[in-house]
Amino acid sequence: MASQNTEQNWDIFCTVVDNYGDIGVTWRLAKQLAVEHKINVTLWVDDLNSFQHILPQLDPKLVTQTHFGIKINQWSEPLKAGYYAGDVLIEAFACELPAQVKQQLITAKQHYAEDATQPKPPVWLNLEYLSAESWVEGCHGLPSMQTSGLKKYFYFPGFTDKTGGLICEKQLFGQRDVWQADINNRLNLFESLGLQGIKASDTVVSIFSYETASLLALCQLWQHSEQTVHALIPKGRCLNSLVELLPCSVDEISAGSQIKLNNLVIHILPMTDQEGYDKLLWSCDFNIVRGEDSFLRAQWAAKPFIWHIYVQEDDYHLIKLDAFMQLYCNNLPPELANSWKALNLAFNQEQAAETSEHWQQLNLADLPLQQHAKQWPIDAINDVDLVSRLVQFVKNS
Numbered sequence: 001m002a003s004q005n006t007e008q009n010w011d012i013f014c015t016v017v018d019n020y021g022d023i024g025v026t027w028r029l030a031k032q033l034a035v036e037h038k039i040n041v042t043l044w045v046d047d048l049n050s051f052q053h054i055l056p057q058l059d060p061k062l063v064t065q066t067h068f069g070i071k072i073n074q075w076s077e078p079l080k081a082g083y084y085a086g087d088v089l090i091e092a093f094a095c096e097l098p099a100q101v102k103q104q105l106i107t108a109k110q111h112y113a114e115d116a117t118q119p120k121p122p123v124w125l126n127l128e129y130l131s132a133e134s135w136v137e138g139c140h141g142l143p144s145m146q147t148s149g150l151k152k153y154f155y156f157p158g159f160t161d162k163t164g165g166l167i168c169e170k171q172l173f174g175q176r177d178v179w180q181a182d183i184n185n186r187l188n189l190f191e192s193l194g195l196q197g198i199k200a201s202d203t204v205v206s207i208f209s210y211e212t213a214s215l216l217a218l219c220q221l222w223q224h225s226e227q228t229v230h231a232l233i234p235k236g237r238c239l240n241s242l243v244e245l246l247p248c249s250v251d252e253i254s255a256g257s258q259i260k261l262n263n264l265v266i267h268i269l270p271m272t273d274q275e276g277y278d279k280l281l282w283s284c285d286f287n288i289v290r291g292e293d294s295f296l297r298a299q300w301a302a303k304p305f306i307w308h309i310y311v312q313e314d315d316y317h318l319i320k321l322d323a324f325m326q327l328y329c330n331n332l333p334p335e336l337a338n339s340w341k342a343l344n345l346a347f348n349q350e351q352a353a354e355t356s357e358h359w360q361q362l363n364l365a366d367l368p369l370q371q372h373a374k375q376w377p378i379d380a381i382n383d384v385d386l387v388s389r390l391v392q393f394v395k396n397s
């Protein structure tokens, strides 16, 4: 009961469209709400098998289970675990709430309208996808009146103070700095993942992209690089782009495989939990990431990166990519900004030759590039992270 009890109960509903981004973002959100704001969170997920890839201890057969203090309920219809209206209800990325949940909201509203001592109906929010586009500022926080008479708010993550902010745990940058200050952490991590032969002077790149000819071009280039390049690839979609380099079919490749191609060594990794993936990003010299959540975590890793954006109809993703690149490059020397942007654009447009060319122009040891990667997270977070802004938003609504 929001008005009588300080303990808050929030529900988050998430459908897994494809890949891991939707569940990845909502799982981070749930963990931070629970850990930093002591909120009782119930996360409803329609595909626990996908979820298990990033939370290995999850049992996809269970209707309800608790991990990290968060109740995780299977979302099948009709719901097997009961939904009871709490203080806040978040639908992630415009997923359609079950009819029985909507009915509970209407009932809660009616009861409250008849008797104001009854619990208020939950604050209802739709969590949107992250975009750096300027229109986001105008739409963040807008309410939309539903036919039921209930209000639903649109919550837009973003990079400016007029948006909903970015997911980032309070201790994250401190933990990252401690990790990166000691080279042994990186080498120990590689060892614990079973990666052999990585020397401190080698270049290490993590790769979690979608399929693209640009990736093949980069790997072909790295084969002939002066220094050894280690490509760390969690088993998944991007391997399909490297078929012509692989000694066997993608299906036969398993986590733990190591493929040596002249000066390029490809290591196939198991997927780990999110905390393990963060550490991997902190430990590499360069990260190739995708979607929404790994994209943000690559920024928080304070290392240079390529963002392989999720493709949208009519090339709309290129507009989103451009909006982000403009922001990211604001304080970079123009020549460096141009080559970083050109690399990202070529990679996303599958321009293999241009991707190789722009990679060669980018010097990973370049000090301004590294300094920018370190300063950017501080500027981007803009004082207040998404979860703190969200809690405040709920208080004000």
Ligand SMILES: Cc1cn([C@H]2C[C@H](O)[C@@H](COP(=O)(O)OP(=O)(O)O[C@H]3O[C@@H](C)[C@H](O)[C@@H](O)[C@H]3O)O2)c(=O)[nH]c1=O
Pocket: 017, 018, 019, 020, 021, 022, 023, 024, 025, 053, 054, 129, 208, 234, 270, 271, 272, 273, 274, 275, 277, 290, 291, 292, 293, 294, 295, 310
């Ligand atoms: C490789 C790896 C990833 N992860 C996590 C990090 C992220 O939370 C998640 C991957 O999510 P993303 O980076 O967002 O990429 P994605 O491609 O998996 O998800 C995408 O899904 C689409 C449906 C959305 O529309 C996109 O915006 C995007 O979110 O997986 C691990 O926890 N361990 C791992 O080993």
